[in-house]
Amino acid sequence: xxxxxxxxxxxxxxxxxxxxxxxxxxxxxxxxxxxxxxxxxxxxxxxxxxxxxxxxxxxxxxxxxxxxxxxxxxxxxxxxxxxxxxxxxxxxxxxxxxxxxxxxxxxxxxxxxxxxxxxxxxxxxxxxxxxxxxxxxxxxxxxxxxxxxxxxxxxxxxxxxxxxxxxxxxxxxxxxxxxxxxxxxxxxxxxxxxxxxxxxxxxxxxxxxxxxxxxxxxxxxxxxxxxxxxxxxxxxx
Amino acid sequence: xxxxxxxxxxxxxxxxxxxxxxxxxxxxxxxxxxxxxxxxxxxxxxxxxxxxxxxxxxxxxxxxxxxxxxxxxxxxxxxxxxxxxxxxxxxxxxxxxxxxxxxxxxxxxxxxxxxxxxxxxxxxxxxxxxxxxxxxxxxxxxxxxxxxxxxxxxxxxxxxxxxxxxxxxxxxxxxxxxxxxxxxxxxxxxxxxxxxxxxxxxxxxxxxxxxxxxxxxxxxxxxxxxxxxxxxxxxxxxxxxxxxxxxxxxxxxxxxxxxxxxxxxxxxxxxxxxxxxxxxxxxxxxxxxxxxxxxxxxxxxxxxxxxxxxxxxxxxxxxxxxxxxxxxxxxxxxxxxxxxxxxxxxxxxxxxxxxxxxxxxxxxxxxxxxxxxxxxxxxxxxxxxxxxxxxxxxxxxxxxxxxxxxxxxxxx
Numbered sequence: 345x346x347x348x349x350x351x352x353x354x355x356x357x358x359x360x361x362x363x364x365x366x367x368x369x370x371x372x373x374x375x376x377x378x379x380x381x382x383x384x385x386x387x388x389x390x391x392x393x394x395x396x397x398x399x400x401x402x403x404x405x406x407x408x409x410x411x412x413x414x415x416x417x418x419x420x421x422x423x424x425x426x427x428x429x430x431x432x433x434x435x436x437x438x439x440x441x442x443x444x445x446x447x448x449x450x451x452x453x454x455x456x457x458x459x460x461x462x463x464x465x466x467x468x469x470x471x472x473x474x475x476x477x478x479x480x481x482x483x484x485x486x487x488x489x490x491x492x493x494x495x496x497x498x499x500x501x502x503x504x505x506x507x508x509x510x511x512x513x514x515x516x517x518x519x520x521x522x523x524x525x526x527x528x529x530x531x532x533x534x535x536x537x538x539x540x541x542x543x544x545x546x547x548x549x550x551x552x553x554x555x556x557x558x559x560x561x562x563x564x565x566x567x568x569x570x571x572x573x574x575x576x577x578x579x580x581x
Numbered sequence: 582x583x584x585x586x587x588x589x590x591x592x593x594x595x596x597x598x599x600x601x602x603x604x605x606x607x608x609x610x611x612x613x614x615x616x617x618x619x620x621x622x623x624x625x626x627x628x629x630x631x632x633x634x635x636x637x638x639x640x641x642x643x644x645x646x647x648x649x650x651x652x653x654x655x656x657x658x659x660x661x662x663x664x665x666x667x668x669x670x671x672x673x674x675x676x677x678x679x680x681x682x683x684x685x686x687x688x689x690x691x692x693x694x695x696x697x698x699x700x701x702x703x704x705x706x707x708x709x710x711x712x713x714x715x716x717x718x719x720x721x722x723x724x725x726x727x728x729x730x731x732x733x734x735x736x737x738x739x740x741x742x743x744x745x746x747x748x749x750x751x752x753x754x755x756x757x758x759x760x761x762x763x764x765x766x767x768x769x770x771x772x773x774x775x776x777x778x779x780x781x782x783x784x785x786x787x788x789x790x791x792x793x794x795x796x797x798x799x800x801x802x803x804x805x806x807x808x809x810x811x812x813x814x815x816x817x818x819x820x821x822x823x824x825x826x827x828x829x830x831x832x833x834x835x836x837x838x839x840x841x842x843x844x845x846x847x848x849x850x851x852x853x854x855x856x857x858x859x860x861x862x863x864x865x866x867x868x869x870x871x872x873x874x875x876x877x878x879x880x881x882x883x884x885x886x887x888x889x890x891x892x893x894x895x896x897x898x899x900x901x902x903x904x905x906x907x908x909x910x911x912x913x914x915x916x917x918x919x920x921x922x923x924x925x926x927x928x929x930x931x932x933x934x935x936x937x938x939x940x941x942x943x944x945x946x947x948x949x950x951x952x953x954x955x956x957x958x959x960x961x962x963x964x965x966x967x968x969x970x971x972x973x974x975x976x977x978x979x980x981x982x983x984x985x986x987x988x989x990x991x992x993x
Contacts, residue, residue: 463895
């Protein structure tokens, strides 16, 4: 099916049309996304909600350039991801996107400071600037006093804050967070959501936030609901 | 720099596994150093045994009796101007001494026993100054001064003495063909018994004073002049200097042959030992490579999700591969250095232990094992181990760069 693009407004950061994604598990083919359309504006905080297997992670993977759709296309900041080379996608993820994962995914051999500094380092940011920005990012998430701690010396909530600081330190256009609160208790989860909302409000960073936690969905300014690989509510405007 | 640090910390993460891998690398390094030390000891021992066993470093021969491996020993002695050339040679830098040599063949007899001999007449005092070794197995060496007629002495190889039933003090009649083609015989007294280190040669060996040799062959000429140097490494330099010095001063054209050309056996042994060394080195290379490659691959497979995260947040695939390769290089460096330390201790222990090696094929006596290890060996083996690990890391690095990000992130 050919992609059906609307004329992309400068306000639109992500635009997906006709996204289809299938996975093979042995003899079985699973259709994770079945022709999904979506628009997300710059500065939005969008929760992608749905039960397990509804396609949330697959959608985030395609929007973040981590995977290729079988059909359909994604525009990011007006650029079709399909036209980017692997190196250009790597650069896009390094400079314009931030990622937060359910299991935190911090490098265990690096301290909190070094984990946050890492994206700046691979992007060639000078040492002094790296230091200043990494310290600021950690202070912003309330971990200014945990710079030298390794991930195994931090609580789950603290690790996710470090992951968030790592996702924000290079000032990306958007942060894609896949179930970032799933491994946290409700109070810690709430504090993380507060943090995301604050950063969104203060900096205008776009957040796409996959969850199936109803308490968090209720607080979202916009929710896109998925079921069986389709948007059932809140997709294209 | 940062990737090197991360790689180092990743190694520290699994201390036991890293230590085991380091031990594998260290064992490889030790094997290479010990083998290199043994092979070099063999080369050096054989080289010095050949040189100091009587060959000397250089030999000056008249062109008309010179062959590719030194003088033609069957030719009549042709060196007339030898005393002046010997003096010129001894005035050359790094020359310890130069001594005339007269090669002779004939028959030695005692009572009703006779045996063919291959002999050399030489100057014992100069032989000593050249540090040419006389391995006495009984009796005494030849006297330094030329013996008067009727008091000629010989040294017999132990095998030849056995064949003749001769002991020190016995009289042996030596018969040889003179330069003009007639037979001549001399009664000589056996001064001592010697060994060359080679059983076949000991069965034929006869040594005597130059004056006795000249008397036997009825000549005042010699076959060649043997030159001994203060350092084998200076053979080529001294040969060039000698050639320059003799170019204008010698009445007859001379050929200078170095010890290596006169001992093709050395080249053959060296080639054989080198082949064995490289074969063993190849086995060590492959074994260390396989063992560490498996460990590195295991380490990559355990960190699939980590690599997925690195790729997701913008690390290039080349940088991920670099991280894996750097881990391998650290392992090679650390294992190589550990191997150096252990090998140094082992070499010291072995050299102190005075382990007696059995006689090599054809040799009459064994020798104490001394591993000849050089400081450069320790540096080279670290470089080698780093190279081995670099090769071993190719497969794990390829595995890491071929990961699909989404699969890696979902890896449990």
